[in-house]
Amino acid sequence: MKDTAIKKLIAAETARQKKVTNLIASENYVSKDVLEALGSALTNKYAEGYPGKRYYGGNVIIDKVESLAMDRALKLFSLSPEKWHVNVQPLSGSPANIAVYLGLVPQGGKIMGMSLDHGGHLTHGHRVSGSGKFWLQVPFGVDKTTELLDYANLKEIAMREKPAIIVAGFTAYPRVIDFKKFRDIADACGAYLMVDMSHFAGLVAGRAYPTPFEYADIVTTTVHKTLRGPRSAMIFARIDARELDKKIDRAVFPGMQGGPHENQIAAVAVALREASTPAFRSYATQVKKNATALANELSKLGWRVISGGTDSHLVLIDTWMEGKKTATGRGAVTGKEASDRLEKAGIIVNKNAIPYDARPPADPSGIRIGSAAETTRGKKEKDFVAIAQKIDKILTRQS
Ligand code: DSN
Numbered sequence: 001m002k003d004t005a006i007k008k009l010i011a012a013e014t015a016r017q018k019k020v021t022n023l024i025a026s027e028n029y030v031s032k033d034v035l036e037a038l039g040s041a042l043t044n045k046y047a048e049g050y051p052g053k054r055y056y057g058g059n060v061i062i063d064k065v066e067s068l069a070m071d072r073a074l075k076l077f078s079l080s081p082e083k084w085h086v087n088v089q090p091l092s093g094s095p096a097n098i099a100v101y102l103g104l105v106p107q108g109g110k111i112m113g114m115s116l117d118h119g120g121h122l123t124h125g126h127r128v129s130g131s132g133k134f135w136l137q138v139p140f141g142v143d144k145t146t147e148l149l150d151y152a153n154l155k156e157i158a159m160r161e162k163p164a165i166i167v168a169g170f171t172a173y174p175r176v177i178d179f180k181k182f183r184d185i186a187d188a189c190g191a192y193l194m195v196d197m198s199h200f201a202g203l204v205a206g207r208a209y210p211t212p213f214e215y216a217d218i219v220t221t222t223v224h225k226t227l228r229g230p231r232s233a234m235i236f237a238r239i240d241a242r243e244l245d246k247k248i249d250r251a252v253f254p255g256m257q258g259g260p261h262e263n264q265i266a267a268v269a270v271a272l273r274e275a276s277t278p279a280f281r282s283y284a285t286q287v288k289k290n291a292t293a294l295a296n297e298l299s300k301l302g303w304r305v306i307s308g309g310t311d312s313h314l315v316l317i318d319t320w321m322e323g324k325k326t327a328t329g330r331g332a333v334t335g336k337e338a339s340d341r342l343e344k345a346g347i348i349v350n351k352n353a354i355p356y357d358a359r360p361p362a363d364p365s366g367i368r369i370g371s372a373a374e375t376t377r378g379k380k381e382k383d384f385v386a387i388a389q390k391i392d393k394i395l396t397r398q399s
Contacts, residue, residue, distance in 0.1 A: 021347045021387060025314040025370025026171070026199065028228045029377065030267075031274060037267035038230050046259045050089075050249060062262050069269035073234055076205050076276050077213055084213070085245035087235045088268055089252050089260040093198050093222040096233035096252075097123035097167075098130055100218055103251030104192055104244070105135055105164045112138040112163035112191065117353040117361070119172035119316075121196065138163045142173070142355050147307040149173075151181040158189040169196035169212065169220075172352055172368050174291075174310035176210055183215035192244075194218040198233075200312050202226025202372065205275045206284020209312060217244060226287060226313050226372045228280075229271025232264045283375060287313045290371040293381035297388035302330040303395075306354055306366065313372045318354050319395060320365035329396045336363040338395055345394050347387070 001007040017029070042065065048055040051063040051070075066088060073086045090096035101111060111131060113124025118141035122129040125137025138161040143150040158166060166189075168182045179195065186193035195212035201221040203209035212219055219236040223229035235252065237244040253260070274280060288311070295315045299305045306316035319338040321331030333341075335351030342349055352368035359365045369391075371384065379387075 019346065022373040023347060023349045023369045023371070023387070024373065025350075025368050026222075026225045027370075028202075028225060028373050030224075030228060030230060030271065033270045033274070034230055034267045037270045038263055040263050040266060042263035042266050043261070045262055047262055048253060048259045050253070065262055065266045065269065066260070069265050069272065072269055072272035072276070073236070076272050077211065077236070079213060079236070083239055085237045085239050085248070087237070087248055087252050088232075088265050089257060090220075090233035090235060091257065091261060091264070092231055093121075093196070093220065093233045094123045094129070095256055096220045096222075096235050097121070097194075097196060099251040099256045100194055100220060100235060100248065101131060101135055101165065102255050103247040104218070107134055109135055109165075110138050110161055110163035111135045111165055111167060112140060112158060112161065113167040114170050114173070115139040115141050117357050117364075118142050118355045119170040120167075121171045121198075124167045124170075124196070142307075144356055147355050148175060149177065151178065151185070154182075155185045155188065158185050158191065162189050163191050165192040165194055167194050167196055168216075169194075169198065169200075171199055172314065172316055174295075174312055174314050174316055175307055176311040177212075179210060179212045179215040186217075192217045194220065196220045198222040199225055199314065202228060202275065202280075203284050203288065203312060206281045206287075208281075208284040208288050217242075218248070223268050223271060226284070227271060227275055228283075228372070228376060229275075230264050230267035232261075232268050234268070286380065287371050287375045289381055290375050290379060290384040291315055291369075294369060294371065294384040294388045297385045298392065301388065301392045302326055302328045303392070304331075313370050315369045315371075316352060316354060316366055317369065318366045320354075320359060330392075333395050334359065334363050335366050338367050341394050341397075342367075342391060345390070347391060347394070 046056045047062045051067045069088045111125040114120030123131045126132045195216040200209045223232040237248045291310045295310045304318040319333045325332045339351040349367045353364040354366040
């Protein structure tokens with residue numbers, strides 16, 4: 001590379017990524033093949049439209065790339081092309097979710113989504129996101145005592161508010177989601193059921209988490225979290241008389257985006273092939289085992305693990321514990337302080353609100369920890385137990 005300034009920065013960031021213990025629940029390390037596809041000549045091509053229906057000439061090869069990515073996406077999740085359509089053009093998760101609302105929910109219509117502080121995502125209708133400016137959020141949360149989804153309460157809200165769409169699938173909810181119960185609620189109130197599986201898509205692909213496809217109308221996902229691909233997203237739509245597939249395609253292009261990033265789509269195709277291997281299945285199982293080992297150890301050491309544990313790749317820890325230190329010296333560390341102290345010691349996490357958090361989002365009561373990235377680097381349960389002990393030591397040290 002002739003640009004030495006950027007070359008140095010890339011080298012420095014690559015070195016940083018190698019040096020730290022990366023516990024950001026939404027990050028991962030992609031393969032060299034994924035990077036190669038991302039950095040390919042495919043970035044030079046404009047391809048507005050869809051395979052076989054482009055607005056520019058010269059797309060014969062690009063059509064093959066995009067079609068291959070679509071085929072692989074359907075195969076990975078065992079979906080029949082007669083029953084499911086996939087759009088692989090969304091640039092990332094937020095535009096994918098907005099495109100779904102654009103296609104299916106009239107402006108001002110109701111999106112029933114989990115509140116941000118309970119583990120939902122900004123694009124599930126939060127007021128600072130476009131999803132809360134052009135549509136209206138009907139928020140729901142978890143039960144205060146169990147910190148689990150309370151489906152009876154969800155049904156009550158849905159029947160009262162009659163949302164146009166219900167969003168299941170969250171960014172900081174560590175437990176399995178009962179998709180059938182969500183389906184029943186959506187049917188009872190006449191809403192579409194959208195599952196945003198961005199966080200756990202890799203676990204679904206690796207058969208380590210329940211699949212949402214049996215019950216959802218629409219499934220969105222990013223590709224760069226547990227699925228271990230490039231930054232990108234996909235929208236799956238059930239094919240039936242409602243023509244969701246056509247509505248979604250029109251919403252992505254021309255509704256939201258112009259030319260798709262075909263280098264990114266090629267990298268998605270590479271990642272999807274990698275995710276279909278037996279090695280990836282073992283990876284997904286290990287991701288879950290590692291998160292459980294970490295949650296158990298932190299709990300044993302005296303930290304409050306939200307909902308009592310995890311069924312996925314992520315663990316939410318209450319580091320603040322209402323501002324009181326226990327007899328063993330755990331607690332009274334804010335999420336920001338915890339994250340800052342850990343970063344100084346080379347452990348990267350993110351500060352995170354916990355359900356019913358009394359503290360502000362900029363300095364909430366907890367941290368979110370994920371196992372996907374370090375599992376890619378070969379870590380096993382014993383390593384995660386050691387990481388938990390290191391975290392404990394750093395957070396109990398007098399500051
Ligand atoms: N930023 C992602 C996460 O960390 O969960 C969601 O967009």
